[in-house]
Amino acid sequence: MKVDGTHYRSLWWDAKKDALQIIDQRWLPHEFRTQSVVTLQDFADAIIQMRVRGAPLIGATAAYGMALAMFIDPSDAHMAQAWEFLHNTRPTAINLRWALNRCQTALLPLPVADRAGAALALAHDIANEDVEINRQIGLNGLNLIQDIAAKKPSGEPVRLLTHCNAGWIATVDWGTATSPMYHAHNAGIALHIWVDETRPRNQDALTSWELGSHGIAHTYITDNAGGHLMQHGQVDMVITGTDRTTRRGDVCNKIGTYLKALAAHDNGVPFYVALPSPTIDWTVADGVADIPIKDRGEREITYVMGRNNAGQITEVQVTPDGTHGGNPAFDVTPNRLVSGLITERGICDASEAGLTAMFPDLSG
Numbered sequence: 001m002k003v004d005g006t007h008y009r010s011l012w013w014d015a016k017k018d019a020l021q022i023i024d025q026r027w028l029p030h031e032f033r034t035q036s037v038v039t040l041q042d043f044a045d046a047i048i049q050m051r052v053r054g055a056p057l058i059g060a061t062a063a064y065g066m067a068l069a070m071f072i073d074p075s076d077a078h079m080a081q082a083w084e085f086l087h088n089t090r091p092t093a094i095n096l097r098w099a100l101n102r103c104q105t106a107l108l109p110l111p112v113a114d115r116a117g118a119a120l121a122l123a124h125d126i127a128n129e130d131v132e133i134n135r136q137i138g139l140n141g142l143n144l145i146q147d148i149a150a151k152k153p154s155g156e157p158v159r160l161l162t163h164c165n166a167g168w169i170a171t172v173d174w175g176t177a178t179s180p181m182y183h184a185h186n187a188g189i190a191l192h193i194w195v196d197e198t199r200p201r202n203q204d205a206l207t208s209w210e211l212g213s214h215g216i217a218h219t220y221i222t223d224n225a226g227g228h229l230m231q232h233g234q235v236d237m238v239i240t241g242t243d244r245t246t247r248r249g250d251v252c253n254k255i256g257t258y259l260k261a262l263a264a265h266d267n268g269v270p271f272y273v274a275l276p277s278p279t280i281d282w283t284v285a286d287g288v289a290d291i292p293i294k295d296r297g298e299r300e301i302t303y304v305m306g307r308n309n310a311g312q313i314t315e316v317q318v319t320p321d322g323t324h325g326g327n328p329a330f331d332v333t334p335n336r337l338v339s340g341l342i343t344e345r346g347i348c349d350a351s352e353a354g355l356t357a358m359f360p361d362l363s364g
């Protein structure tokens with residue numbers, strides 16, 4: 001999407017530098033910094049340190065990491081080592097495993113001399129496919145927004161709530177949860193987006209940056225305000241992203257999503273999840289029981305990063321010395337709380353029947 005009028009993807013290949021370029025999201029929303037990703041350690045650091053983040057973007061980044069690994073050493077053994085090294089960075093988002101498995105399946109049958117070029121071409125394909133998948137999710141989600149807008153007085157905004165950043169910078173472009181918003185805005189539909197701060201990394205400061213850059217009205221709220229707004233009829237629909245959705249439609253997403261879904265269910269507010277097919281984990285049914293949720297460590301929650309009055313990006317401690325933090329990074333919303341899944345092929349029920357009917361070729 002656009003940054004100060006210039007179109008960007010969240011990652012791109014620089015043929016002159018012969019290296020992947022990324023937006024280093026740690027400095028957003030205050031500074032727009034890009035960097036080259038040159039070594040395999042750079043790739044791992046980019047994912048672990050959340051320089052790149054968001055399930056689809058993590059997957060695309062790992063595909064380029066595998067391409068680098070093949071340029072270094074295209075042997076079967078090194079491919080397996082690179083698979084493990086990259087997978088161990090942030091394994092909750094299933095797109096990482098999906099992308100690495102897709103690379104391995106495509107590359108293993110090839111002569112080793114052909115693997116490096118094929119791996120880079122595949123990484124480009126994965127990135128380009130992500131853009132089109134998200135564009136289609138946007139068009140399918142637009143129908144939901146249009147239905148809401150049609151029931152409102154002309155010009156009255158459709159009020160959406162989103163949690164965490166499932167925006168264009170969480171993907172290669174368009175975003176998943178934000179893609180319907182961009183399509184609706186581009187179609188002239190008035191919107192107002194409630195943007196949950198999403199502690200502890202405050203990813204919705206990134207969503208605010210995205211929406212502001214695109215001219216979409218939004219209000220940044222605390223994570224705990226969403227239920228109140230829904231109780232008072234201030235939310236027409238909730239749309240979130242997902243890091244891993246199970247074959248029966250349980251949704252693993254950023255911590256706090258489950259609480260939004262409970263509030264939406266209690267107040268009769270539609271709760272939709274934007275779901276690209278690479279984010280479906282067909283090997284798991286019960287998300288609560290079978291998706292491991294990693295604690296990302298206490299420093300993310302006992303400190304907060306921001307820009308001080310001198311314009312410097314810094315972090316400050318918000319808890320007393322000696323107070324320990326608990327920081328589960330994701331939670332799982334059971335499918336019973338999900339109104340529907342907005343995929344690139346259409347909108348389906350959050351159920352095994354719904355997903356297997358939509359993706360008979362993928363469900364196994």
Ligand SMILES: CSC[C@H]1O[C@H](OP(=O)(O)O)[C@H](O)[C@@H]1O
Nearest residue numbers: 053054055164166170241253254
């Ligand atoms: C389009 S996937 C976005 C998904 O990823 C985010 O997690 P993180 O920022 O930790 O990578 C969050 O769960 C979003 O919903």
